[in-house]
Amino acid sequence: xxxxELARRMDLERLVDSQDATHEIETGYVGDLLSHVLASAxxxxxxxxxxxxxxxxxxxxxxxxxxxxxxxxxxxxxxVIERARNAGIALYVSPASAFELAGRLHKLLHTEAP
Amino acid sequence: xxxxxxxREEALCIEFDVRAGDVxxxxxxxSQIKAALKQFGLSEPVARRAGIIAFEGEMNLxxxxxxxxxxxxxxxxxxxxxxxxxxxxxxxxxxLALTPGYSTAPAWATDLGFGAGMGLHNMEKNADRFEIHSRxxxxxxxxxWVKRRTDDSS
Ligand SMILES: Nc1ncnc2c1ncn2[C@@H]1O[C@H](COP(=O)(O)OP(=O)(O)OP(=O)(O)O)[C@@H](O)[C@H]1O
Ligand SMILES: [Mg+2]
Numbered sequence: 650x651x652x653x654e655l656a657r658r659m660d661l662e663r664l665v666d667s668q669d670a671t672h673e674i675e676t677g678y679v680g681d682l683l684s685h686v687l688a689s690a691x692x693x694x695x696x697x698x699x700x701x702x703x704x705x706x707x708x709x710x711x712x713x714x715x716x717x718x719x720x721x722x723x724x725x726x727x728x729v730i731e732r733a734r735n736a737g738i739a740l741y742v743s744p745a746s747a748f749e750l751a752g753r754l755h756k757l758l759h760t761e762a763p
Numbered sequence: 764x765x766x767x768x769x770x771r772e773e774a775l776c777i778e779f780d781v782r783a784g785d786v787x788x789x790x791x792x793x794s795q796i797k798a799a800l801k802q803f804g805l806s807e808p809v810a811r812r813a814g815i816i817a818f819e820g821e822m823n824l825x826x827x828x829x830x831x832x833x834x835x836x837x838x839x840x841x842x843x844x845x846x847x848x849x850x851x852x853x854x855x856x857x858x859l860a861l862t863p864g865y866s867t868a869p870a871w872a873t874d875l876g877f878g879a880g881m882g883l884h885n886m887e888k889n890a891d892r893f894e895i896h897s898r899x900x901x902x903x904x905x906x907x908w909v910k911r912r913t914d915d916s917s
Contacts, residue, residue, distance in 0.1 A: 682881070684877070684880075687818065687881075688881055692811065703786075703788075703790070704786070707790020707791065710797065713811050736794065
């Protein structure tokens with residue numbers, strides 16, 4: 650599903666837009682341990698985390714994850730937003746828990762016909 | 764962060780200095796390494812594997828090295844070679860360090876999501892060839908080779 654539509658239907662607040670208006674999300678990954686994310690998250694995932702420091706942008710970049718969603722209102726600070734903008738990584742935030750966000754994502758990707 | 768590029772025999776190399784404790788710039792070198800490899804024409808899956816190796820090596824330099832270290836990436840006709848080197852403290856038991864889940868990460872690092880004890884394992888898993896040499900008080904050198912062409916170019 651196109652990221653913009655997913656974000657709208659998941660009720661996410663946008664912090665950094667994707668550079669690609671047709672940015673496709675194929676699946677999702679939830680995790681806060683960075684090496685586990687690198688080991689297990691598939692490319693083109695929507696990554697849901699409560700980590701909000703600079704290193705998450707680098708993790709998303711090397712792992713080919715084009716979008717990070719900060720759960721539980723974990724709003725990153727300006728340098729992180731700046732780094733994501735430069736790296737072309739989309740950022741969103743939501744007050745919902747990772748469990749709740751993953752549930753919404755899963756429902757949209759896997760139970761609704763396109 | 765600025766990497767320095769140079770030619771070595773038949774290979775093209777780029778080298779980054781990484782400072783101990785500099786978590787604020789963590790991942791800067793590896794992001795640039797992945798971008799450079801893609802610009803060089805390597806595929807996303809291959810650049811991704813090299814990028815993950817570089818990231819895990821970079822973060823270990825930041826978290827564990829006494830005085831920082833270097834990441835050198837060289838590309839020849841067949842392989843990407845990633846070498847991560849520091850000059851201490853060294854690893855007492857390399858087999859134990861390679862075991863998934865083993866970690867001595869300090870609290871400030873685990874607070875940031877490091878310390879799963881998966882970094883060296885990720886490096887080994889993403890490399891076609893992996894070598895680690897470490898001596899207490901002398902330092903650690905890790906070399907990884909990633910084939911430029913993969914059979915499953917997915
Ligand atoms: N360059 C190094 N110098 C000294 N010790 C190291 C070095 N790299 C790794 N180690 C030791 O090996 C352990 C395992 O490293 P590894 O990268 O696999 O996991 P981690 O850094 O603890 O956690 P993660 O990488 O999953 O965030 C470390 O906790 C540390 O004790
Ligand atoms: Mg590590």
